[in-house]
Amino acid sequence: MPTIATDGIAEDKIRHPTKKLTISEEVAIEMVAVHKWYGEFHVLKDINLTVNAGERIVICGPSGSGKSTLIRCINRLEEHQKGKIVVDGVELTSNLKNVEIIRSEVGIVFQQFNLFPHLTVLENCSLAPIWVRKMRKAEAEEIAMKYLERVRIPEQAAKYPGQLSGGQQQRVAIARSLCMNPRIMLFDEPTSALDPEMIKEVLDVMVELAESGMTMLCVTHEMGFATAVANRVIFMDFGEIIEQNEPHNFFNNPQSERTKLFLSQILHH
């Protein structure tokens, strides 16, 4: 069950949200009439969503509503069966070249971190730059160190993921994605596998990332985070986008009954 935790974010971030960031006219992601089925089960129903470069979008909704499926369609970890998805001007089709281009432009952070346990933190981060971007090892490691510093764990570079705490592992996972210099970052409940005291360190990194102008789609129930950085909150239920709004209005003035019910449930927890 989703939990809400507003204390994850520094107080001042909530009072002075980072919304003034410029959002460009450029379209980063466009989904038109997207449908997806798992066998008979209709997971995504007529999804229409346009994300501009620099936008920070939070997606919430009850368990099983298709949030993960939606964002995983954006980098083809799941395949949609109907409709059109265009990422950074490249359409996702079964053309493997396009999939490759999009995957190297889009980073994703998973709930379960999915770090490579047999590689050190530094190797986790430099692996894709070396093998996908064909970078020199020294250069790739330099970049890896840069992002490890940005997520504030450069001193862990030589350790293996198994030696780190959950919060540290998730920050490595974020750094690993950033090393590919993505234009878009996807997050699938990045803090829900973490102990409460580690949630903040991860959210802080995500807030900084938002402030740097990264286009972000984030599935989360951290309402504090949504208020602080999102410029749009999307509510999904039964595979549909029910409602989307700017966070203040979304939380204080929900339009649909289902949104009201969902918000009352997570706020009462």
Add this chain to the structure above:
Amino acid sequence: MAVISENGANTRNLITRLWSNRETRSVIIQIVTLTVIFATLAFIFRNVVINLDARGKEFNFDFLFHPAAYDITFSPFIEYSSRSTHLRAAVVGILNTLLVAACGIVLATLLGFIMGILRLSSNWIVNRTVYCFLEFTRNVPVLLHILFVHGLIVIQLPVPKKAVNLADSFFLTNRGFFIPKPVWESGSGLVAVVLLISIAFVVLFKRWAKKAQDSTGRVYPVLGISTGVIVGATALAFLAADMPLSWNIPELRGFNFSGGIAIKPEFIALWLALSYYTSSFIAEIVRGGILAISHGQTEAAHALGLRPNRTLQLIIIPQALRVIVPPLASQYLNLTKNSSLAIAIGYMDVVATVGGITLMQTGKEMETMIIVLLTYLVFSLIISGFMNLYNKKMALVER
């Protein structure tokens, strides 16, 4: 009196103190354990000496240098006749054990990996067929498999005169399989030298490619180039040396084949049975190893833009091997030890020669058994030594 009782209390105190201290306690335990082990060994040794004495037997290995006076039908590596010594018979036996174990390990690994991967196939028929085969194989004792395959060959295959003829070069009969024997002519030395050089080149090239990637970022198709160099250079040398290879093809002479290489039914039966029996365990190990790597690993690699073959090479295989190798090692040990069932079908391994006929002829139970035991012990230690090295190198650092 008071003094004595005080002393007693002190000693008791001392022991309690030593016992409750973790370090001294472990020293005490070690001393006790060693004492027990040595006492047992000494007892056994004394018993042996007394018993041998009582029967008027001496403990020595002189018999090894006496003529063995029995035949060994299968000695592919060294000359042996019934006039050879027991030592030579022992060596033949050890080599035969080694041969069937080594061939078995290779074939079992191959079959095991193939079937383990097929078991993961999403094709229902393939998956179920392999599953049924594995379940049947694993649950029947290996001795029955050996007798079964041996029976198949000896009873079901035709006599040499009516041999199953494969392409006029391979002949399957109830006296064994006959296959062409390569005959190297002058100039084949050149081919061998070129092959060695190209292997050395590939090793160096691999290192160089790694360095080049580190310093320039360029990724070279190492596997393709390596295969190309080895196959290409060797083939060129082979042609240049005027194809210095001919085949000695087995021919039917009277009641049996001559020429070529004759593989005895005992060897084939033992080899095949041990291989497919062990491979059914290896298949499960391989399947488990691959399944142990969560789908999240593949997804994370794909999401970073790694292609499927790189994902396999850099992420899946290294992790799966860590899970697969340790139990694989114990299957290799099992196969080696199971090869002692050779005696059931008359394959002359170390148990059948030294531990069988030599023992009965000389009555040297202790000595022959020591040789047999040491043989298996050394093989086992070598296999597990390699595996330990590998594990040490690959051990995952866990929290």
